[in-house]
Amino acid sequence: MKIESRLAQIGSREDPVTGAVSFPVYQATAFRHPKLGQSTGFDYARTKSPTRAVLEEAAAQLESGDRAFACSSGMAALQTIFALFKQGDHLIVSLDLYGGTYRLLERIMSRFGVTASYVDTNDLDALESLRTPATRAVLIETPTNPLMMITDIAAVAAWAKVHGLLTIVDNTLLTPLLQRPIELGADIVIHSATKYLGGHNDVLAGLIVTKGQALSDEMAFLHNSIGAVLGPQDSWLLMRGMKTLALRMERHEFNSVKLAEWLSTHPAVEAVYHPALPDHPGHDIQKRQASGSTGIFSFRMKDARTVEPILRHLQLIAFAESLGGVESLLTYPAVQTHADIPEEIRRKVGVDDRLLRFSVGIEHIDDLIEDLGQAIEAAMAEIGGGRA
Amino acid sequence: MTYSNDRHAGDREFATKLIHFGAEIDEATGASSVPIYQASTFHHFDLEQPPKHDYSRSGNPTREALESYIALLEGGHRGFAFSSGMSAISTAFLLLSAGDHVIVTEDVYGGTYRLLTTVLNRLAIESTFVDMTDFEQVVAARRPNTKALFMETPSNPTLKITDIARVAGWAKEHGLLTMLDNTFMTPYHQRPIELGVDLVIHSATKFLGGHSDVLAGLVVTADEELGRRVKALQNGLGTVLGTQESWLLMRGMKTLQVRMEASERCARKLAQWLSEHPSVARVYYPGLDGHPGKEIHERQSQGYGAVVSFDAGSGEKAKKLLGKVRIPIVAVSLGAVESILSYPAMMSHAAMPAEVRAARGITDGLVRYSVGLEDIDDLIRDLEQALEG
Numbered sequence: 001m002k003i004e005s006r007l008a009q010i011g012s013r014e015d016p017v018t019g020a021v022s023f024p025v026y027q028a029t030a031f032r033h034p035k036l037g038q039s040t041g042f043d044y045a046r047t048k049s050p051t052r053a054v055l056e057e058a059a060a061q062l063e064s065g066d067r068a069f070a071c072s073s074g075m076a077a078l079q080t081i082f083a084l085f086k087q088g089d090h091l092i093v094s095l096d097l098y099g100g101t102y103r104l105l106e107r108i109m110s111r112f113g114v115t116a117s118y119v120d121t122n123d124l125d126a127l128e129s130l131r132t133p134a135t136r137a138v139l140i141e142t143p144t145n146p147l148m149m150i151t152d153i154a155a156v157a158a159w160a161k162v163h164g165l166l167t168i169v170d171n172t173l174l175t176p177l178l179q180r181p182i183e184l185g186a187d188i189v190i191h192s193a194t195k196y197l198g199g200h201n202d203v204l205a206g207l208i209v210t211k212g213q214a215l216s217d218e219m220a221f222l223h224n225s226i227g228a229v230l231g232p233q234d235s236w237l238l239m240r241g242m243k244t245l246a247l248r249m250e251r252h253e254f255n256s257v258k259l260a261e262w263l264s265t266h267p268a269v270e271a272v273y274h275p276a277l278p279d280h281p282g283h284d285i286q287k288r289q290a291s292g293s294t295g296i297f298s299f300r301m302k303d304a305r306t307v308e309p310i311l312r313h314l315q316l317i318a319f320a321e322s323l324g325g326v327e328s329l330l331t332y333p334a335v336q337t338h339a340d341i342p343e344e345i346r347r348k349v350g351v352d353d354r355l356l357r358f359s360v361g362i363e364h365i366d367d368l369i370e371d372l373g374q375a376i377e378a379a380m381a382e383i384g385g386g387r388a
Numbered sequence: 389m390t391y392s393n394d395r396h397a398g399d400r401e402f403a404t405k406l407i408h409f410g411a412e413i414d415e416a417t418g419a420s421s422v423p424i425y426q427a428s429t430f431h432h433f434d435l436e437q438p439p440k441h442d443y444s445r446s447g448n449p450t451r452e453a454l455e456s457y458i459a460l461l462e463g464g465h466r467g468f469a470f471s472s473g474m475s476a477i478s479t480a481f482l483l484l485s486a487g488d489h490v491i492v493t494e495d496v497y498g499g500t501y502r503l504l505t506t507v508l509n510r511l512a513i514e515s516t517f518v519d520m521t522d523f524e525q526v527v528a529a530r531r532p533n534t535k536a537l538f539m540e541t542p543s544n545p546t547l548k549i550t551d552i553a554r555v556a557g558w559a560k561e562h563g564l565l566t567m568l569d570n571t572f573m574t575p576y577h578q579r580p581i582e583l584g585v586d587l588v589i590h591s592a593t594k595f596l597g598g599h600s601d602v603l604a605g606l607v608v609t610a611d612e613e614l615g616r617r618v619k620a621l622q623n624g625l626g627t628v629l630g631t632q633e634s635w636l637l638m639r640g641m642k643t644l645q646v647r648m649e650a651s652e653r654c655a656r657k658l659a660q661w662l663s664e665h666p667s668v669a670r671v672y673y674p675g676l677d678g679h680p681g682k683e684i685h686e687r688q689s690q691g692y693g694a695v696v697s698f699d700a701g702s703g704e705k706a707k708k709l710l711g712k713v714r715i716p717i718v719a720v721s722l723g724a725v726e727s728i729l730s731y732p733a734m735m736s737h738a739a740m741p742a743e744v745r746a747a748r749g750i751t752d753g754l755v756r757y758s759v760g761l762e763d764i765d766d767l768i769r770d771l772e773q774a775l776e777g
Contacts, residue, residue: 234632311432
């Protein structure tokens, strides 16, 4: 079955009692044991809950993994994965990564002796040079956020396998609709499902998908022991969102490519970072390993003074954190999502005070271009640059 | 804190605080119940003046109403809501660092034991389990790297009582962070911060939620600095409670006092009745005369709670009883409108090795009865037929 069909049918045949096409929200924490020593398969909602189980089963299938685990946020999913590691372990991580991941590694995991090195994960020589006997895993974001750098997942996973390292891929931006890292050799896929999978800026959620029996069992143990699980209402809302994933992504991609093309010819814009543009350095790899591109891209203004007025003059596009929702959001990474990354590292990867990240929604493309266009013009006028 | 449409909330009696906690009326519309803000992100109207909430992991209005509610009830400085009791406990333990040591109540909840001995140990957090009813054991357990102390009183499932003020006072002298799992008592019966504890934890899935329908954890910190550190962890780890759950939990908490009063009244009768029953080997309930911690418990708490444990004599007898009861549901968990009967050896404490269980009095005959809101005569008649033969 095609993935679009599987998405539309999530949970539709799971309720054996009534046949409800939308799986019920089991707002229950405890489950009666038919007899002592017997279980319905459900004992306590932290360990396994019916609504969450349907979501987890769907996520495992969509990502071609063996098991999936729903968590209370993307960060909770990441923390649960990091609990695989112990004092003294070392990780290699994408240089241009989500600020929250960086903060978790540097402010929390570091206190427990788990260390990380940051590198352009598409550079295999650089990866190899950072590998030590204590290295346990490589964590890739591809595309990265916000600079949309592309990593060749199959190449990194093959290298990791040779050295007995786990390959963890953050697949938040592309979703299993467009990219399935486990099929390319990854061991663990992680999602901030708050983004495209949920898709409506209304659910905070994380997903972990694992490949392999031993790893899946270990993750199930940690998921239950740490307890950072997703509630039934949020599990249901997330499945509801996932049913329209294919339709939404189609429009997100169409709008983002149009906007990127338009911005790349705009005189006030210095650069546009979108993997669908032919001159993007990761264009070919992305084309090979993913079946499309996402609704997110970044662009750098020529003049930093235009940023504040652009954000102020937007009328349709919201100025907010997060991404992947039906509404268009513009984010200023240097002060919002990446504020926790030290300035020198931010500048090194290119997250400077002229960079804006656009999470393109599913509104009409003409309205989006018009809104951003008028905001840029007004900003140019304000800083005295005249009409752009 | 955040919600201040009633500045007098802190001065009132507990029952009134439960209903008028400061956020019960929505300021925008006057709605009589906190709105469910099912939003993950918030619009910034002005770059220079960021909104109070920018991303729901960092702060959500519905969750925040709950967090200020529990802080008010516990008499603490700041509250935090988590996706489960274990997620609250695991987040609190991450206040420690590699190489730190923590002293823990011996018959602590099985999940806490599992977390310490199989997950946190890998991050080099060391733990020693002691019988906290014996103060000398607590003192003897301290090492140069001891940084914290974790209490559960009454403990689960044998309802041992720790002298909170004494242990917390000693811990303070030695600069230890004191944490207390207050799940069994709730702030209605026991407010550990008033007794010197730094951080209170709840599995709010239990009495606070009270309906076996919400999985949730809560933490309350006593002071600003600790609150700031817990906030950084809650946001950094993302172990937060969802909005729907936050709302349901507040809905449950409004009836906390009436539920606790009714359940406790029945629990006292049930414990007394069990203690007189010839086929019951032993009853554990701090309200019973002869319970070794009764006096301390009465000093530090306003009630005995609604959990009664008893030893049916043997594993065989306990299993037979569990097969014959008709009213309580046989399940994991506790603290709900419906009575719940659990078998710790195979349920809540299955994560504990058999020999450790035995050493802590969690025998094969031990049964834990969480008394709900049914009529006590029905519960006793039901137990009577189940204990027969």
